[in-house]
Amino acid sequence: MPPVRGRFAPSPTGRLHLGNARSALLGWLQARALGGEFLLRIEDLDAARCRPAYVDLLERDLEWLGLTWDGVPLVQSERREVYEAALETLARTGQLYPCFCSRAEIARAVTAPHGASDEGPRYPGTCRPLSEAEVHARTSSRPPALRFAPAPGELSFADALAGPFSQDVAAEVGDFVVRRNDGVASYQLAVVVDDAASGITHVLRGEDLLASTPRQLALHRALGLPPPVYAHVPLVLGEDGKRLAKREGAFALAELRESGVAPERVVGLLAAWSGLTDGAPVRPGELVPGFSLARVRRTPARTSEEEIRMALGL
Secondary structure (H helix, E strand, O other), X not given: OOOOEEEEOXXXXXXXXXXXHHHHHHHHHHHHHXXXXXXXXXXXXXXXXXXXXXXXXXXXXHHHHOOOOOOOOEEHXXXXXXXXXXXXXXXXXXXXXXXXXXXXXXXXXXXXXEOOOOOOEOOOOOOOOOOHHHHHHHHOOOOOEEEEOOOOOOEEEEEOOOXXXXXXXXXXXXXXXXXXXXXXXXXXXXXXXXXXXXXOOEEEEEHHHHHHHHHHHHHHHHHOOXXXXXXXXXXXXXXXXXEOOXXXXXXXXXXXXXXXXXXXXXXXXXXXXXXXXXXXXXXXXXXXXOOOHHHOOOOOEEOOHHHHHHHHOO
């Protein structure tokens, strides 16, 4: 059996907020309860939005909470050659092809029904039949993205929290981008390559990423890489029923830390949202002995600014 390895993989596009901190806590607890390692990965491929200052902040925030990680953090922006090698492997499968369509052109296509929300409209395959001569001619005026054409048919897996999940990626999502036209690897490709390279055995993340998992499994298969065990946690929702996220800027961990809030109170709140405790202040290590995914709530937690302030003593 391979050693158990979990990971937390934030994008440094802003300050770490309570919703992401909860995923980090649960992933850390899962790895530690199984006697495994917990790795940190910096997903900074979006150079226009990512900032080094946010990397420093999130590392300080995790240390403040008591969520230690093993080894040196993997940084995606330093791994372009690794992703290019994976793309060469995909090209040999015959499932990769260049695409010259812009988002606007895809959206205007009459034959493009709506696909997965993070992909936008389902790609109608406009560029798939292009000949080598046509590809060469178009490349001179516009650099292409690269799309992966998944095999048709249902792709199913058993999520450790959400249960059985199936999706026909070819029919529901269509051919998806694995390298953007600026040469940057897509999230879907990078996460698969990096999880495999780091020996990640367990991925715990928010339920909003559940629908992207079949795409990642399709890439795992095409690249001949073993997939991890997935667990997608129901989100924390605000009073409006929307995801608790970076819009709740007042509850960024950096501000809580600087305002003197005890980290134990934050961990207690995150644990209560997850169904693990009654919300009393607690250190992460104290939660490890009794932790199991069976104890994690299967429905979204709902909260309000008033409840958060009360729990944190603000």
